[in-house]
Amino acid sequence: xxxxxxxxxxxxxxxxxxxxxxxxxxxxxxxxxxxxxxxxxxxxxxxxxxxxxxxxxxxxxxxxxxxxxxxxxxxxxxxxxxxxxxxxxxxxxxxxxxxxxxxxxxxxxxxxxxxxxxxxxxxxxxxxxxxxxxxxxxxxxxxxxxxxxxxxxxxxxxxxxxxxxxxxxxxxxxxxxxxxxxxxxxxxxxxxxxxxxxxxxxxxxxxxxxxxxxxxxxxxxxxxxxxxxxxxxxxxxxxxxxxxxxxxxxxxxxxxxxxxxxxxxxxxxxxxxxxxxxxxxxxxxxxxxxxxxxxxxxxxxxxxxxxxxxxxxxxxxxxxxxxxxxxxxxxxxxxxxxxxxxxxxxxxxxxxxxxxxxxxxxxxxxxxxxxxxxxxxxxxxxxxxxxxxxxxxxxxxxxxxxxxxxxxxxxxxxxxxxxxxxxxxxxxxxxxxxxxxxxxxxxxxxxxxxxxxxxxxxxxxxxxxxxxxxx
Amino acid sequence: xxxxxxxxxxxxxxxxxxxxxxxxxxxxxxxxxxxxxxxxxxxxxxxxxxxxxxxxxxxxxxxxxxxxxxxxxxxxxxxxxxxxxxxxxxxxxxxxxxxxxxxxxxxxxxxxxxxxxxxxxxxxxxxxxxxxxxxxxxxxxxxxxxxxxxxxxxxxxxxxxxxxxxxxxxxxxxxxxxxxxxxxxxxxxxxxxxxxxxxxxxxxxxxxxxxxxxxxxxxxxxxxxxxxxxxxxxxxxxxxxxxxxxxxxxxxxxxxxxxxxxxxxxxxxxxxxxxxxxxxxxxxxxxxxxxxxxxxxxxxxxxxxxxxxxxxxxxxxxxxxxxxxxxxxxxxxxxxxxxxxxxxxxxxxxxxxxxxxxxxxxxxxxxxxxxxxxxxxxxxxxxxxxxxxxxxxxxxxxxxxxxxxxxxxxxxxxxxxxxxxxxxxxxxxxxxxxxxxxxxxxxxxxxxxxxxxxxxxxxxxxxxxxxxxxx
Numbered sequence: 046x047x048x049x050x051x052x053x054x055x056x057x058x059x060x061x062x063x064x065x066x067x068x069x070x071x072x073x074x075x076x077x078x079x080x081x082x083x084x085x086x087x088x089x090x091x092x093x094x095x096x097x098x099x100x101x102x103x104x105x106x107x108x109x110x111x112x113x114x115x116x117x118x119x120x121x122x123x124x125x126x127x128x129x130x131x132x133x134x135x136x137x138x139x140x141x142x143x144x145x146x147x148x149x150x151x152x153x154x155x156x157x158x159x160x161x162x163x164x165x166x167x168x169x170x171x172x173x174x175x176x177x178x179x180x181x182x183x184x185x186x187x188x189x190x191x192x193x194x195x196x197x198x199x200x201x202x203x204x205x206x207x208x209x210x211x212x213x214x215x216x217x218x219x220x221x222x223x224x225x226x227x228x229x230x231x232x233x234x235x236x237x238x239x240x241x242x243x244x245x246x247x248x249x250x251x252x253x254x255x256x257x258x259x260x261x262x263x264x265x266x267x268x269x270x271x272x273x274x275x276x277x278x279x280x281x282x283x284x285x286x287x288x289x290x291x292x293x294x295x296x297x298x299x300x301x302x303x304x305x306x307x308x309x310x311x312x313x314x315x316x317x318x319x320x321x322x323x324x325x326x327x328x329x330x331x332x333x334x335x336x337x338x339x340x341x342x343x344x345x346x347x348x349x350x351x352x353x354x355x356x357x358x359x360x361x362x363x364x365x366x367x368x369x370x371x372x373x374x375x376x377x378x379x380x381x382x383x384x385x386x387x388x389x390x391x392x393x394x395x396x397x398x399x400x401x402x403x404x405x406x407x408x409x410x411x412x413x414x415x416x417x418x419x420x421x422x423x424x425x426x427x428x429x430x431x432x433x434x435x436x437x438x439x440x441x442x443x444x445x446x447x448x449x450x451x452x453x454x455x456x457x458x459x460x461x462x463x464x465x466x467x468x469x470x471x472x473x474x475x476x477x478x479x480x481x482x483x484x485x486x487x488x489x490x491x492x493x494x495x496x497x498x499x500x501x502x503x504x505x506x507x508x509x510x511x512x513x514x515x516x
Numbered sequence: 517x518x519x520x521x522x523x524x525x526x527x528x529x530x531x532x533x534x535x536x537x538x539x540x541x542x543x544x545x546x547x548x549x550x551x552x553x554x555x556x557x558x559x560x561x562x563x564x565x566x567x568x569x570x571x572x573x574x575x576x577x578x579x580x581x582x583x584x585x586x587x588x589x590x591x592x593x594x595x596x597x598x599x600x601x602x603x604x605x606x607x608x609x610x611x612x613x614x615x616x617x618x619x620x621x622x623x624x625x626x627x628x629x630x631x632x633x634x635x636x637x638x639x640x641x642x643x644x645x646x647x648x649x650x651x652x653x654x655x656x657x658x659x660x661x662x663x664x665x666x667x668x669x670x671x672x673x674x675x676x677x678x679x680x681x682x683x684x685x686x687x688x689x690x691x692x693x694x695x696x697x698x699x700x701x702x703x704x705x706x707x708x709x710x711x712x713x714x715x716x717x718x719x720x721x722x723x724x725x726x727x728x729x730x731x732x733x734x735x736x737x738x739x740x741x742x743x744x745x746x747x748x749x750x751x752x753x754x755x756x757x758x759x760x761x762x763x764x765x766x767x768x769x770x771x772x773x774x775x776x777x778x779x780x781x782x783x784x785x786x787x788x789x790x791x792x793x794x795x796x797x798x799x800x801x802x803x804x805x806x807x808x809x810x811x812x813x814x815x816x817x818x819x820x821x822x823x824x825x826x827x828x829x830x831x832x833x834x835x836x837x838x839x840x841x842x843x844x845x846x847x848x849x850x851x852x853x854x855x856x857x858x859x860x861x862x863x864x865x866x867x868x869x870x871x872x873x874x875x876x877x878x879x880x881x882x883x884x885x886x887x888x889x890x891x892x893x894x895x896x897x898x899x900x901x902x903x904x905x906x907x908x909x910x911x912x913x914x915x916x917x918x919x920x921x922x923x924x925x926x927x928x929x930x931x932x933x934x935x936x937x938x939x940x941x942x943x944x945x946x947x948x949x950x951x952x953x954x955x956x957x958x959x960x961x962x963x964x965x966x967x968x969x970x971x972x973x974x975x976x977x978x979x980x981x982x983x984x985x986x987x
Contacts, residue, residue, distance in 0.1 A: 221810050222814070223810050223814050224807065224810055271776075275772050278749070278768065278769075278772055279769040297750070297768070299810065301746050301749055301750055302810045305802070305805070306803055308776070308779060309801075309802030309803025309805070312783055312795070312803075313800055315799075316796045319792060321792070325787045328786075331783060332781045335773050335780055336695065336777055339690075339695055342770060343692060343693070
């Protein structure tokens with residue numbers, strides 16, 4: 046059996062790797078249920094894997110239950126393909142690879158460490174090439190928590206974050222009880238608080254010894270929360286972080302106004318810190334964020350949007366706050382301009398990478414895991430990079446499909462699947478992740494200015510996490 | 517012919533004065549079309565009128581075409597009442613006094629100045645008491661531009677306002693064309709720019725000689741505009757200043773986001789001025805304004821709201837920005853704390869008075885003149901002071917009417933008229949204006965700290981203007 050789409054993809058995508066951060070369970074299907082899928086054809090180059098694995102520190106190699114578990118799908122020869130009729134329907138992205146055979150398999154762990162590369166047996170429940178039941182595979186934890194995680198950053202800023210959280214709690218307080226209700230609904234809904242952590246991290250990295258970073262970090266989180274509250278109104282979102290959005294519970298009015306309140310409180314805290322330069326950076330960010338959002342609004346439903354235009358949008362609406370959050374660290378530490386610029390660059394590029402991965406997740410994540418509905422962007426007619434690429438690379442019929450769906454909102458059942466199919470056909474999701482990796486690399490390089498330190502290492506891991514994150 | 521309502525009102529309201537800021541036209545009805553009605557029983561005390569008129573400067577007496585034109589309705593004796601069946605139906609408030617006869621009359625100007633009191637003939641087209649066709653009346657321009665106007669303030673800050681306007685124009689600029697479009701739709705729609713003028717005025721009053729007041733004034737206007745944009749979304753308003761609201765033209769999204777942009781730009785300008793104290797005041801105001809709005813949201817549709825609770829709402833949502841706008845003047849001039857407090861007090865009390873008059877106008881103004889629909893507050897279930905008073909003073913049946921209309925939104929034709937009727941019955945509008953005058957008096961007294969000056973005088977006139985304003 047052979048399908049056209051498979052051979053078409055083969056040149057660049059000979060292997061699909063299903064990666065699961067959860068340990069394997071008795072039910073292999075369940076393991077796949079939570080699978081996050083990385084589509085990186087580079088990963089199948091064994092040399093690259095070895096190289097990367099060699100770079101890892103020995104002490105990072107821990108029990109396999111802490112490794113991501115990989116379900117490999119080998120395509121040794123197009124002639125030998127066995128296509129599973131319903132390959133892992135539970136995961137969004139996999140649907141886009143419906144022509145690629147996916148083996149439902151359990152990872153056996155008769156592994157022996159060999160220069161940090163783990164070999165293991167895969168007992169396939171599907172069929173893997175000619176040999177059938179079992180085959181040897183390489184399991185490399187290159188996306189293990191130690192390499193792509195915010196855990197180390199979380200640990201390093203834990204003490205400060207406790208103070209930030211206390212500040213957040215006290216500053217959402219108001220006699221008007223609706224304010225803490227609405228604010229805390231969102232603030233306590235399990236966001237990673239990545240942005241305030243970046244402020245704390247950069248202040249540490251810059252050797253800051255004062256107190257100002259606490260309030261600035263809280264300000265950054267308030268600005269972010271205000272943006273989310275307003276975004277929900279703008280996008281008419283029903284869900285946010287897996288819960289009903291504030292506007293669904295308290296109405297658009299409350300979302301708008303509590304957002305305004307938080308913005309006001311953010312500025313109050315910044316003023317209390319007393320750094321005019323930090324105020325300048327964060328107030329400029331507030332204007333730029335809104336500008337980016339309006340830009341997106343103006344570009345909305347316009348399939349003619351170019352990649353450059355789209356980048357300008359996300360620089361504004363997402364990356365600017367990351368940049369400002371990072372920049373104020375060295376600023377309040379009175380570090381030289383070059384360190385301020387470096388930190389700003391880390392934030393800006395990390396922010397762009399973060400948003401691009403978000404864009405991909407919107408077409409491939411799972412509602413339960415992401416806390417938002419897959420295909421939201423599609424249904425809202427939002428132009429994101431995967432759309433920009435798929436539209437540009439498509440033929441006339443396909444472009445007409447995009448126009449109909451995104452510009453005129455003509456969406457019927459199966460159209461989301463079709464959209465994801467087109468993105469797969471033109472490698473729009475894949476290349477969006479490639480772009481994200483480019484910006485991730487820039488973020489890491491921007492850190493090079495700083496000497497090696499646990500914090501620097503933790504920040505590098507955060508970049509990797511943002512690229513690999515499943516939520 | 518005699519009607520109960522008239523005699524009931526006679527003790528406090530023997531005369532209704534229709535005041536028209538436009539010169540008389542051939543069509544007397546047309547003159548009444550634009551009439552604004554002042555219900556102030558004090559005004560009919562001829563002694564008080566004379567006294568007030570005596571205080572006026574001779575050079576303020578100008579051509580009668582610059583005077584408000586008064587259409588008097590005399591009620592010399594209840595027994596002699598002639599009730600016009602349809603007295604001035606074109607004006608909103610008059611409907612509340614439907615039992616009081618109104619003469620459709622043209623003001624003849626065979627007048628001779630006599631200690632600043634103008635006597636003139638009124639040729640009535642209606643019937644005025646026993647004497648019939650014509651009778652002598654007193655025409656006193658006590659609400660002339662010179663006594664209750666922002667004209668003098670406008671003149672004094674004209675040069676600065678030109679710079680403020682240029683700043684506003686340049687700071688709404690963005691490559692994202694939708695931003696200046698939306699922002700200027702509102703900013704250029706004929707607002708009085710009272711708040712930024714107050715900042716300029718207070719800076720002058722405090723002897724400030726720098727440049728900072730320009731950007732602070734522009735910031736204040738931006739904060740105000742952002743609030744209006746967000747308010748329209750919150751209130752689902754269709755009209756603003758006589759034009760379609762921005763959200764009707766560009767959508768809720770644009771209103772929310774351009775509001776956010778303006779807020780960000782406001783803070784940028786404040787930061788550029790570099791006064792941490794001014795930043796503190798204005799950022800605290802931003803949070804307090806939003807808090808006041810949320811408070812109003814929480815109190816919305818709650819007829820049990822007390823006058824104190826309502827005052828807390830309008831202190832936040834309206835008066836705080838007036839207060840902050842005034843306070844930053846002496847602050848950037850580095851004037852003593854007592855001057856800062858005095859200016860803040862001027863703004864706070866003026867703001868409260870301003871809002872209370874607004875509340876009355878919402879039940880009595882005219883769409884064409886006000887730029888918003890009469891009865892908006894009523895239809896939106898908004899609890900304002902006239903409602904609070906009418907509800908408290910009403911009987912059970914009447915309270916049930918208020919609950920039905922405002923809490924449950926059960927509004928049918930004629931209900932607005934009935935609401936206004938109840939407000940009239942219990943003097944809710946009249947007493948709201950009395951309350952406004954109380955706060956206006958406090959604002960004037962707060963100015964007493966400053967020595968006599970044209971600016972101080974102009975500010976006193978602004979207070980009078982806010983109490984007497986028709987738009």
